Amino acid sequence: IMSVFSEVPQAAPVAVFKLTQDFNNDQHPQKVNLGVGAYRTDEGRPWVLPVVKKVEKLIVHDDRLNHEYLPILGLPEFRSSASKIALGDDSPAIKEERVGAVQCLGGTGALKIGAEFLRRFYNGNNNTKTPVYVSAPTWENHNAVFANAGFEDVRPYKYWDAEKRGLDLNGFLGDLESCPAHSIFVLHACAHNPTGTDPTQEQWKKIAEVMMRRKLFVFFDSAYQGFASGSLEKDAWAVRYFVSMGFEMFCAQSFSKNFGLYNERVGNLTIVARDGDNLKRILSQMEKIVRTTWSNPPSQGARVVAITLNTPELFSEWSDNVKTMADRVLLMRAQLKAKLQALGTPGTWDHITQQIGMFSFTGLNSQQVEYMVKEKHIYLMASGRINMCGLTTKNIDYVAESIHEAVTKVQ
Amino acid sequence: SYSSLPCLNEEGQTFVLPLVGKLKKQISADPTLCPEYPSSLGLAEFTKRATEFALGKNSLALMENRVFGIQTIGCTGAVRLGAELLKHWYNTRAAWCGPVYLSSPCDGNIFEAAGIQDIHYYFYWDAKQRDVCVEKLLADLEQAPEQSVVVLSASAHCPTGADLSEQHWALIIQLMMRRRLFPFILLPVQGLCCGDLQRDAWPVQHCASQGMELLCAQSFSHCFGLYGDGVGNLLCVLKQSSLLSAVQSQADRLVRALWARPSVGGARVVATVLSNPEEVKHIVERCMLIRERLRERLRLLGSPGCWDHLIKQRGLYCCTGLNGQQVEFLSKRRHVYLLPNGCLNVSAINSSNLDYIAESIHLALTSAL
Numbered sequence: 167i168m169s170v171f172s173e174v175p176q177a178a179p180v181a182v183f184k185l186t187q188d189f190n191n192d193q194h195p196q197k198v199n200l201g202v203g204a205y206r207t208d209e210g211r212p213w214v215l216p217v218v219k220k221v222e223k224l225i226v227h228d229d230r231l232n233h234e235y236l237p238i239l240g241l242p243e244f245r246s247s248a249s250k251i252a253l254g255d256d257s258p259a260i261k262e263e264r265v266g267a268v269q270c271l272g273g274t275g276a277l278k279i280g281a282e283f284l285r286r287f288y289n290g291n292n293n294t295k296t297p298v299y300v301s302a303p304t305w306e307n308h309n310a311v312f313a314n315a316g317f318e319d320v321r322p323y324k325y326w327d328a329e330k331r332g333l334d335l336n337g338f339l340g341d342l343e344s345c346p347a348h349s350i351f352v353l354h355a356c357a358h359n360p361t362g363t364d365p366t367q368e369q370w371k372k373i374a375e376v377m378m379r380r381k382l383f384v385f386f387d388s389a390y391q392g393f394a395s396g397s398l399e400k401d402a403w404a405v406r407y408f409v410s411m412g413f414e415m416f417c418a419q420s421f422s423k424n425f426g427l428y429n430e431r432v433g434n435l436t437i438v439a440r441d442g443d444n445l446k447r448i449l450s451q452m453e454k455i456v457r458t459t460w461s462n463p464p465s466q467g468a469r470v471v472a473i474t475l476n477t478p479e480l481f482s483e484w485s486d487n488v489k490t491m492a493d494r495v496l497l498m499r500a501q502l503k504a505k506l507q508a509l510g511t512p513g514t515w516d517h518i519t520q521q522i523g524m525f526s527f528t529g530l531n532s533q534q535v536e537y538m539v540k541e542k543h544i545y546l547m548a549s550g551r552i553n554m555c556g557l558t559t560k561n562i563d564y565v566a567e568s569i570h571e572a573v574t575k576v577q
Numbered sequence: 578s579y580s581s582l583p584c585l586n587e588e589g590q591t592f593v594l595p596l597v598g599k600l601k602k603q604i605s606a607d608p609t610l611c612p613e614y615p616s617s618l619g620l621a622e623f624t625k626r627a628t629e630f631a632l633g634k635n636s637l638a639l640m641e642n643r644v645f646g647i648q649t650i651g652c653t654g655a656v657r658l659g660a661e662l663l664k665h666w667y668n669t670r671a672a673w674c675g676p677v678y679l680s681s682p683c684d685g686n687i688f689e690a691a692g693i694q695d696i697h698y699y700f701y702w703d704a705k706q707r708d709v710c711v712e713k714l715l716a717d718l719e720q721a722p723e724q725s726v727v728v729l730s731a732s733a734h735c736p737t738g739a740d741l742s743e744q745h746w747a748l749i750i751q752l753m754m755r756r757r758l759f760p761f762i763l764l765p766v767q768g769l770c771c772g773d774l775q776r777d778a779w780p781v782q783h784c785a786s787q788g789m790e791l792l793c794a795q796s797f798s799h800c801f802g803l804y805g806d807g808v809g810n811l812l813c814v815l816k817q818s819s820l821l822s823a824v825q826s827q828a829d830r831l832v833r834a835l836w837a838r839p840s841v842g843g844a845r846v847v848a849t850v851l852s853n854p855e856e857v858k859h860i861v862e863r864c865m866l867i868r869e870r871l872r873e874r875l876r877l878l879g880s881p882g883c884w885d886h887l888i889k890q891r892g893l894y895c896c897t898g899l900n901g902q903q904v905e906f907l908s909k910r911r912h913v914y915l916l917p918n919g920c921l922n923v924s925a926i927n928s929s930n931l932d933y934i935a936e937s938i939h940l941a942l943t944s945a946l
Contacts (some may be wrong), residue, residue, distance in 0.1 A: 169790055169816035170724070173669040180833070204614060212613050226605045235798075236805055271650060274837035274853035282690075307833055310701040314661075314834035316692070337624060426616045458690035461653035464840040465805030 170215035181306070185545050191324075198561050201545050203359065203524055204428060205491050213491070215426045217483040221470045227514050235462040238324045238453050240269020241432075244468035247475035248434035251398060252355075252388060252405055252417055259409050259438050266445045268452045268464045270434040272303065273313060273389045273420030276435035277352075280385060280416045281315035282455045283448070288383060289348045296320050297349045299341065301325035305359045308352055308387070323351065326361050329516045331529055333363050342376040351377065355388035355417065356401040357523020360551040364394070364522055370404045374411050383409055384415035392424045394523040396492035398485065414440050420470050423524070430467025464481040495571060498557040505566035511573055526552050534572040542568040556566070580582045595731075598866075615841050617832045618825075619648020619810075623844035626851035627810035627928065631764060631778050631793055638785045643818040645825045648839045652765045653687065653795030655843055658811045659761055659792040660691035660833045663726060663807065666824070678718065678727045697721070711745045723757040731764045731780045731793075746780045750787060760784050760791040786813050797847045806843030864923045868895060874935035880942055890921025896920050903941040911937040 179187075185201040207213045239245065246268035250260065259265050270276040285293045294316050300308045323345075324337025344352070353373075358364055365373060377384060386405050394399045405417055421432040434451075439445035446523035457462075474480045476564050503518040518526055530538065530550040538544045544565060546552045557565060579637045618624065624646035627637065638644050649655040667673040674696025678689050685696035699721075700713035718727060729749070741749070753760060762781050784791045793812040812826070814819060832838070865888070885893055899907070901918040907913040913934055915921050926934055 167816075169820055169826045170667060171790070171815060171820050172817075174666050174820065174823045174827055175669075176823040177830045179826075202614070222605050226602050234805065235807070239869065250676075270837070271836035271840070274833070275835075280833060307837065310830070310834040314831070422614075429838075429841040431836065454686075455690070457651070458687045460650035460658055460807070460836065462651065462805075462807055464650065464842065466842040467840065524790065 171332075173457050176236045177543045181547065183287065185547065188539075189545040192543055192545075194411045196561070196564055197527055197543040197545070198556060198565055199396065199545050200556040200565070201293065203422060203423075203548060204555065205426065205524070206555045206558070208494065208560075209490075209560075210556075212428075213426055215484065215487040217474055217480055218426060218470055218485050220483075221248050221480060224473065225466070225469055231544050236269070236455050236465050236468070237406060238462060239449065240267075240463045241468040241472055243476060244432075244472035245269055245434060247472055248419055249366055249436040250394075250423070251449060251475060252391065252419055252434075252436050253403065253409055254401055254406055255562030256398070257406070257409060264401075264445050265440045266439065266449050268449070268456060270400035270418075270433040270456075271460060271463060272422055272431040272433040273387065273418050274433070274434040275431065275463075276420070277308070277385075277420035278313045279317065279452060279455055280435050281312050281317065281419055282459070283452055284350060284383070284385075285316040286455075287448075287451060288350070297321055297346055299323040299345060299349055299351045301352070301354065301358070303360055304352070304354075305387070312352075318319070325358075326363065326527070331514075331527070333365055333369065333519075335365070335369055335487070338365075339372060339376055342373065342380065342382065345380075345382065347381065348383065350383040350385055352387055355402070355405050356403075357390035357395045359389070359523070360525050360547065360549060362523050362525045363364055363527070365404070365408070368404060370407060374413075376412055377557065378413065384413050384418040386415065389420040390423055390523050391419070392485070392488035393405070393492055393495075396489040396496070398488070409438055412445075414438060414546050415458070416531055421467070424491075425467075425471060425484070427467045427470065430470070431464060432467035432471055463520075474567060495554045498554045498562065499526070500567060501559075501562055502554075504563065506569060509566060509570045511566075511570040524553055524555055526554055528552055528569070530569070530572060534576045537572045537576045538568055544568050597846055597850070600849050601842075604842075604849075605844050615838050617829050617838045618645075618838045620841050620844040622852070623808070623848040624648050624810055627795055627797070628766045628812050628829075629786075630783050630851055631795055631810075631812055632785055632814070633778065633782050636782065636785055640816045641818055643815040643821055644827070645813050645821055646809045646845055647825075647828055649794075649809040649811050650836060650839055651809045652763065652794050653809075654807070654836070654839070655794035655796065655809040655811040656714050656763070657793055658686045658690060658828065658831060658835065659694060659813075661835070662792070662811075662813075662824075662828050663761075664691050664693055665773075665831065666827055667726070668724075676725045677761075678721050678724060680714075680728070680730065697725075709741055710743070710749065711741070715748060718749065718756065718758065720754055721756065721758055724759065725757045726761050727753060728761045728763065729780065731777055733760050736762055741780075743779060743920055746783060748783055750780070750789070751809045754787060754789060760789060762791060762793045764793055765796040773813060781812075788816070790814055797827070797843070806838075806840065806846075808843040808847050820934060837882050867923050867926045867931070870931060871923075875929060876936060878935060878939040880939045882942065895923055897938065897939070899941060906944065907937055911936045911940065 175415040182201055186199060189199040190198060196421050198280060205213055249265050253260055253265060270279050289296055295318060297310045297319045298317045299321055303323050309320050323341040326458045327334035356364055379538055386479045388405060391401045394401045414534050417436040419436060424467045438449055439448055499519045503515045506515045528550045533550050535546055536549055536550050538546060621712050628644060628646035632639055637887055649658050671834060675693045676697055677693055678697050679685050680699060680701035688696055703710040714738055726870065782791050791814045795810040796811060798809045813824065816826060868887045872884045875884050878912035897919045904915050904919055
């Protein structure tokens, strides 16, 4: 008897994981991994934030801690402090008690729960045909999360202008003006992945104006708060501006990167509702959705974040840790640009320091990328995206020289 | 439902096995462990152990490399992932919508959430007889269309006495093979909790040994007191090893749209315990000892009834047979917390509280309530 799975096709490997796998298999002594989006120290190692180490010790030695299942919506003190960090302590929406949250499995989990809710309840009870817009380009998992939540129409909105190497604001605004009513837009709160190009405050204001006028749904993806500029407040500007404009909106937060809690899967879906009554009903439906997805979220990471955010000295220490990471990225950006300019590498390299966050769209084309990977053993995405954290004082010269070679030898 | 209340001790706190507490401390102090994104499939050491735990180390399916395990967020996550896998890939010509057969009572919400609408229930618990009615169960499954998926509990909702015997399982599995029904087996509290490790996993192992394909959703939250870090495993046994890579790759893809990757904390603890069969054996032995001592205490107190069942059952939990009123008495008046169905977490009993607990049970049985 045949297997019931005999016709299942092999799924294509995820590009960024394949890249890391190839990197791991490469024996070349000077190999560099500029692929995966995780922070690395100047020694090329992952970094356990000192404040996290401290708090984890507190947790593990605290015998009074309750070891039961977390409530379905998650650890209450985590949810409220996480929302506060996004919206600001003095957020009027919080004061008006119309902000709620769901603890989720990382940023992906938050997007998932938000997507499942929207598909069921956003505009009528069946939003399978409601368009969901994601930036062109975007984090490639955005497509999968919304598609799997049942949205049949996931489309790109214009974002990256490859020629200009910057934001295609007119294209973006054009898509906002012409999209079907009630479309859902996934916006990157800061440190756009993969381009590293964020709208300016003035540009955000224009985007918000159109979205408000056309009644489009705002779904922020905030995976890098604090990481982009080093300032938690600055990186939350766009989210807070939209809240101040009166939008009902979702914000999917990830604490993987700014807490270095990659393997604890700490995320939060912040919900800004019209009023407390709406919020209550929304949360009741969110609970049902969570119940059939993972039932109870894991407690470890949420406790670390909650304790840190709610304890002033620890919060302050965390802010410093975050700034340490952001500063190292800024340093690598400055040095890479300087070295490319010193080498006289053709083209302009201002975008390296103008872009923000972990990622940079170098502008290398796919042949040049191939050259980098095959000839120089420097692993970056086919799009030309590099993770600045992969650069260190030890490898930056090699990388700069290799980029120089790629640009001059390969067209 | 797939997760029931955790078991509490007399301070109203869940009992965290001392070993687990120790391990958590060791793990937190380990300088070699670093904060990396785990694989979307989870911690390899955990899935390997969990899978072996269910199938047995000498399983032919394992040796023939036609099994994979994916770490999930608890049992719910495992069932959800399994449901998504079936929905997308059970019938590759079109999205599969069922039929799925579940025991009644049981909720089909997870399958519905995955987009599987065609849900049916087969007869399971006969309230009058206070037992499973296998004849009716078999009759219902006989009616199920070929290729239906049937969800079965390998170790029933914390030992209520509603377990299926091996003979029953054999009959059910035989019917399922004949009618080409696909087994999706739930193994929420294995081994340590309800009986010996082999017995609970027997249905899974029997299906596998009969050459069947199956999905199995495992959970390790209860066994290890890891409620806050729910660790689950979705196990898939295929007919051919040539299919492994493709099916696993599709399951992987589904994981990435659900939660991307699981959290590792609990998985590390479980993997460590599972790879130490001596520790597991020690826990089981200790529980046996406590059961014997509890039975002896009750005998000495002159408690009414026969308490042989305490030592006939094995593992972490035992079903005392106390009724709802007696259970309430224990929690309200004596601060001894049992599950509503009268089940008691044996591992929460130690030499300092044994007398108090025995006395409390005695009082519950003899006081006018």
